Amino acid sequence: MKEFLEQINHYYSLSAETVSALENICSEEKYAKNKLLLQAGMMARYYYFIQSGLIGYYTVDEQGNQVYKIFFEENSFVASTSAIIQDKPSDFNIIALENCSVIKYPVKAFRELLNKHHDLALFQIHYLEKNWVVKKEPLEISLKYETAKQRYLSLLENKSLYKRLKQHHIASYLGITPTQLSRIKKEIH
Numbered sequence: 001m002k003e004f005l006e007q008i009n010h011y012y013s014l015s016a017e018t019v020s021a022l023e024n025i026c027s028e029e030k031y032a033k034n035k036l037l038l039q040a041g042m043m044a045r046y047y048y049f050i051q052s053g054l055i056g057y058y059t060v061d062e063q064g065n066q067v068y069k070i071f072f073e074e075n076s077f078v079a080s081t082s083a084i085i086q087d088k089p090s091d092f093n094i095i096a097l098e099n100c101s102v103i104k105y106p107v108k109a110f111r112e113l114l115n116k117h118h119d120l121a122l123f124q125i126h127y128l129e130k131n132w133v134v135k136k137e138p139l140e141i142s143l144k145y146e147t148a149k150q151r152y153l154s155l156l157e158n159k160s161l162y163k164r165l166k167q168h169h170i171a172s173y174l175g176i177t178p179t180q181l182s183r184i185k186k187e188i189h
Contacts, residue, residue, distance in 0.1 A: 001026070004049045004103045007075050011130070012123040021117060025109040031096040037078070038094040043087075044080035046104045053100025054164050058172070059092050068173040071097070073161055077127065079107075098164065148176045149184050 001023065008014060014022070031037060031053070038044055040059060048055070055072040057080075069092065072078045080090035084107050114121045146154075151174050156162055162170075171181040 011126040018117040026105045029104045031100045035096045040093045044083040047079040049103040051101040054097040056097045148174045
């Protein structure tokens with residue numbers, strides 16, 4: 001719980017009362033590698049905070065290929081946020097790419113706490129602004145204007161994440177085939 005609360009307080013400090021209320025709705029869960037936390041087509045019932053492990057967020061294209069949107073490492077919050085906001089089934093799968101330990105908290109109970117605790121609502125606002133607007137915008141632009149090679153070089157900058165990903169995950173994230181990825185890697189090295 002310590003890392004979870006530290007990460008929340010990084011965005012906005014919570015009162016002791018809010019921390020207590022939040023702790024009451026949280027549970028710790030473990031997910032084995034390749035286990036789905038959420039399956040596309042299902043309602044998103046939980047938010048997750050990654051204590052250890054790596055999680056992928058993907059959809060499946062018309063040919064049945066996994067298309068990764070993003071990867072989440074330790075100390076990250078994960079949810080099918082769009083599905084939660086719209087109260088509709090998720091378009092995305094959330095999968096453990098490594099054995100994971102997470103703190104899980106129910107959407108309904110958390111949203112009730114947001115209405116009761118102003119400081120928790122401010123955390124949520126600050127988190128969404130930073131991660132769904134500020135951080136996401138450059139990714140969207142890079143998809144339109146950068147080549148796969150440029151996006152690959154950007155991914156390489158995050159060495160800890162890069163080392164944890166399988167080549168097919170990287171190719172999927174870049175929107176290319178594993179063969180194209182091999183060519184890019186050969187060209188760079």
